[in-house]
Amino acid sequence: MRLLRVLVVLAVFSSAAFVALNVTPTGAAEYTWNTYPTNGYKIYLSPSSQGNQGCNGYVEKFGARDIGYEAAAGYGNDLVARGYFVKLGSISSSINSRMLESETWNARMHIAIHTNAGSTACNSNRVASNAGTWTIYEPSSSSNATKALAEHMRYYVAGASPGTNDIACRHNTSCTTYISEMYTDVPYVAYYEMEFHDWPTGVSFIRSATWQWRIGWAVDRWFGYPPNMY
Numbered sequence: 001m002r003l004l005r006v007l008v009v010l011a012v013f014s015s016a017a018f019v020a021l022n023v024t025p026t027g028a029a030e031y032t033w034n035t036y037p038t039n040g041y042k043i044y045l046s047p048s049s050q051g052n053q054g055c056n057g058y059v060e061k062f063g064a065r066d067i068g069y070e071a072a073a074g075y076g077n078d079l080v081a082r083g084y085f086v087k088l089g090s091i092s093s094s095i096n097s098r099m100l101e102s103e104t105w106n107a108r109m110h111i112a113i114h115t116n117a118g119s120t121a122c123n124s125n126r127v128a129s130n131a132g133t134w135t136i137y138e139p140s141s142s143s144n145a146t147k148a149l150a151e152h153m154r155y156y157v158a159g160a161s162p163g164t165n166d167i168a169c170r171h172n173t174s175c176t177t178y179i180s181e182m183y184t185d186v187p188y189v190a191y192y193e194m195e196f197h198d199w200p201t202g203v204s205f206i207r208s209a210t211w212q213w214r215i216g217w218a219v220d221r222w223f224g225y226p227p228n229m230y
């Protein structure tokens with residue numbers, strides 16, 4: 001029992017040393033939070049690097065980055081407060097470099113953060129019933145981005161978004177084209193479209209710093225509230 005405890009502590013220290021020696025191998029990370037005390041789990045947040053514009057001057061990559069900051073270390077019970085190591089990818093980097101960074105860092109979960117509607121600026125047909133929070137899953141049984149995970153991540157976040165068409169949708173179908181990031185090689189891969197940025201109500205929601213703690217809640221629930229290790 002005592003030996004096991006020592007081994008666990010050593011394992012944690014060596015993984016912490018690994019982080020220190022391998023800071024941003026691709027130069028992609030915007031910020032890294034080395035949280036103490038920690039539960040030992042690493043969460044990689046991968047914000048969209050797309051310049052899609054929405055209503056009221058909204059630009060997707062800046063919105064996604066700000067969601068990431070809030071989810072990591074913002075208002076409320078964010079990921080850092082919950083004891084996770086967190087890395088936020090850079091919006092100046094490519095999807096490939098963020099995937100590689102997440103894998104090299106040995107993230108436990110990779111979470112892509114986008115807002116929906118592509119380059120549609122402001123769409124008068126967007127209303128609550130056709131807006132909402134979407135998550136994406138990959139149907140293959142060998143995928144790290146399972147439907148179960150997508151449904152879970154949707155459930156804990158979507159209750160806050162003003163749109164009511166909150167869904168987990170299958171990758172590479174009518175809801176989304178091919179996304180290479182679905183195949184990030186870490187144990188769990190989640191992909192969010194956090195509301196639509198082509199209606200003012202959606203943009204107001206995306207920009208408000210009141211709901212991003214739910215990402216930490218979802219992660220906690222998925223991993224069973226991992227206890228602090230030291």
Ligand SMILES: [Zn+2]
Pocket residue numbers: 048050060114115
């Ligand atoms: Zn996007």
